[in-house]
Amino acid sequence: MLIRQLFDPESSTYTYLVADRSARAAALIDPVREHVDRDLALVRELGLTLTHVLDTHVHADHVTGAGRLRELTGALTCAGKAGAACVDLHLGHGDVVRVGDLPITALLTPGHTDDGVSYLVSGAVFTGDTLLIRGCGRADFQNGDAGQLYDSITGRLFALADETIVYPGHDYRGQTSSTIGEEKRWNPRLAGRDRAGFIALMSGLNLPPPKKLAEAVPANRACGVVA
């Protein structure tokens, strides 16, 4: 297996290339539209074929590259079952996508948004904005729900083995990965906090709206392909 982490400095978004080297098949998780050429150049340079594009949710802070990548390569676009209607495959909890011989398992993790999904691949989990390093996504728009977010993190992500590597959808402080065990112990939003305490904390964040909310959400409902 090969994992590469790519970065969009404007929105602090991580895109991941996940590949089965022997089958030469690759998936991109959470691609950013402005970086489609960069990501495809890497796929090509590594001698891979892009077979799948997976989004963790309908993003509010950047426009997905999924639709453009599908146009350019014929890759299948995937999201959770409540994800954008334009994707090819809507995944339920436990559904498996095969990239070459590499199984990628969808774990439905709503709460940041109602369509959130995490992707589990051989000892690593790509958590989108559900679980960030020492943080988590906000739950105050796009049908977000702090109680549901708590249940997704504690019931689904924290149920994974402690050594599972966490690859988040963003980081704003230069961190690149973590582990489930580390987040259980050190994530300040969750460690030592019960469901009611988490909901109270999240409802008091008073965050400004994301800069690209008005542009990004409608564009992402169309897989990023807009006139």
Ligand SMILES: [Fe+2]
């Ligand atoms: Fe998000």
